[in-house]
Amino acid sequence: MPSGETIVQCLKKKGIVCGVKLDKGLLPLIGSEGECTTSGISDLEQQCQFYKSFECHFAKWRCVYRVGDNLPSSLAIFNNAEILARFANVCQYHRLVPIIEPEILPEGKHTLLRAQKIAETVFSALIKSLNNHHIYLEGVILKINFVTPGMQGRSVYTPAEIAATTLTVLNRTIPAALAGIVFLAGGSCEDEATAFLDAINQPIGRRPWPLSFSFARGMLHSVMHTWAGDEDKVEDARKVLMQRAKSNNWAALGEYVLKKEKMLQKLKKEEEKRKALLGFEHNKKLKTHAFNDKTEDSDESAASI
Structure with a gap:
């Protein structure tokens, strides 16, 4: 050291x-x-x-x-x-x-x-x-x-x-x-x-x-697959290792299935929120586009008169 x-x-x-x-x-x-x-x-x-x-x-x-x-x-x-x-x-x-x-x-x-x-x-x-x-x-x-x-x-x-x-x-x-x-x-x-x-x-x-x-292999296979010798993937591999360690710690307490279900539910809610936000942004853009079209039509009508 x-x-x-x-x-x-x-x-x-x-x-x-x-x-x-x-x-x-x-x-x-x-x-x-x-x-x-x-x-x-x-x-x-x-x-x-x-x-x-x-x-x-x-x-x-x-x-x-x-x-x-x-x-x-x-x-x-x-x-x-x-x-x-x-x-x-x-x-x-x-x-x-x-x-x-x-x-x-x-x-x-x-x-x-x-x-x-x-x-x-x-x-x-x-x-x-x-x-x-x-x-x-x-x-x-x-x-x-x-x-x-x-x-x-x-x-x-x-x-x-x-x-x-x-x-x-x-x-x-x-x-x-x-x-x-x-x-x-x-x-x-x-x-x-x-x-x-x-x-x-x-x-x-x-x-x-x-x-x-x-x-050993029961924790490191996915870590090594993520890393694959690429220095840019070291942090990603560390995250995978930490998740494997957490999962096995939960399992040693008999809480793996419960924690996994809660984690999946959390991810599902986050995904639903993300989709809802994307939908809101998409609708907002459509409304803005429609408003701009109406404004342009009004301007053209005024110009014709």
């Missing part, structure tokens, strides 16, 4: 807490059918010490689970659960809040029911590993997908149905003690992810945890 401050210090002044992704990407899981595990656990302690010294306060670790006829395998489920628990243990030892991300990939033709069963199995194994490692659940944030059918399937569900299924999975597997749950957009488009988030924050069932969002 020009002032000599680090980015972390600059953000801290604005009340923004910084964190870091500590996993080093995916590795093939030996003995599986093309499944993956995550690397970076060997020097995790040194990484935690380093980033804590730079005033980072949370860290994230991602493991992925492929869905297939016989996937995810028991090997992948329990191996990744163990890695996520070890990550959480080291983070808490160094006073970093662990954000654990067991991402069930949306690719496939699986049904919503199968997606539900897989999520329940994965989350149950994860919680068991966290408990085995004596993790302080009140200091853990879980980052997950919404429970949806495979992207290549033909089934279509409403946001309310996706929300109800996801909430069923969470209530069956996740202890109320957990600090909070944030959702990633996964394979969903921006509006779809926001609609899912809004639906799950409606009073449809037991929700003992805060349910919020951790979107």
Whole structure:
């Protein structure tokens, strides 16, 4: 930064807490059918010490689970659960809040029911590993997908149905003690992810945890499309980003649909006012034109006399 401050210090002044992704990407899981595990656990302690010294306060670790006829395998489920628990243990030892991300990939033709069963199995194994490692659940944030059918399937569900299924999975597997749950957009488009988030924050069932969002592509796709590398479009892109952030904030409060309806009503009224004003100006011009024509006719008549 020009002032000599680090980015972390600059953000801290604005009340923004910084964190870091500590996993080093995916590795093939030996003995599986093309499944993956995550690397970076060997020097995790040194990484935690380093980033804590730079005033980072949370860290994230991602493991992925492929869905297939016989996937995810028991090997992948329990191996990744163990890695996520070890990550959480080291983070808490160094006073970093662990954000654990067991991402069930949306690719496939699986049904919503199968997606539900897989999520329940994965989350149950994860919680068991966290408990085995004596993790302080009140200091853990879980980052997950919404429970949806495979992207290549033909089934279509409403946001309310996706929300109800996801909430069923969470209530069956996740202890109320957990600090909070944030959702990633996964394979969903921006509006779809926001609609899912809004639906799950409606009073449809037991929700003992805060349910919020951790979107990347789910917020930035329209921003990048607006900007498209054009410096003249930077301000327009910022406005789009702010609107996406507001929409997702409303959704995290369960107010997105209501706010959207009010916003649309406001825009409709403004459009009606604009049309009315244009109509008034148009009529005024017509009357002025007609008056001028009459004046010219009168002048011509007077000249003839």
